Amino acid sequence: MQTKRSTYRVKTASIYAPEAPDAGLRVLVMRYWPRGIKKERVDLWLRGLGPSAGLIKEWKAGAMSWAAFKRAYMAEFKDEARKSGYEELIRIVKDAKAGVTLLCACADDERCHRRILREMAEKR
Numbered sequence: 166m167q168t169k170r171s172t173y174r175v176k177t178a179s180i181y182a183p184e185a186p187d188a189g190l191r192v193l194v195m196r197y198w199p200r201g202i203k204k205e206r207v208d209l210w211l212r213g214l215g216p217s218a219g220l221i222k223e224w225k226a227g228a229m230s231w232a233a234f235k236r237a238y239m240a241e242f243k244d245e246a247r248k249s250g251y252e253e254l255i256r257i258v259k260d261a262k263a264g265v266t267l268l269c270a271c272a273d274d275e276r277c278h279r280r281i282l283r284e285m286a287e288k289r
Contacts, residue, residue, distance in 0.1 A: 174264040175286050177279040189264035199270040213250035216278050238278055258286050
């Protein structure tokens with residue numbers, strides 16, 4: 166028995182990478198605007214989906230493991246404003262005909278909050 170595949174797709178990319186032709190709607194999910202990037206490079210900025218400043222600082226300082234970062238980032242979604250931003254992202258993903266690419270400045274897609282967001286969106 167085949168399972169029904171989703172009619173939308175979510176990709177991730179660094180905002181500094183060249184824009185892929187199949188990127189779809191480009192959504193920046195960082196708290197702060199990335200240095201040297203023009204506003205035209207993104208279609209939408211959902212800054213409230215970026216990790217809190219304290220969490221970013223701890224992660225970049227090497228004070229926590231990836232698993233701890235992931236748990237702490239996901240726990241931040243208990244906040245009503247963050248929940249609202251996440252629900253907005255889900256609506257956007259469902260409505261986007263050509264898919265969505267979640268963007269942030271991280272070079273490593275494996276250890277980036279945009280990957281966690283993608284996983285969360287795919288579970289919905």
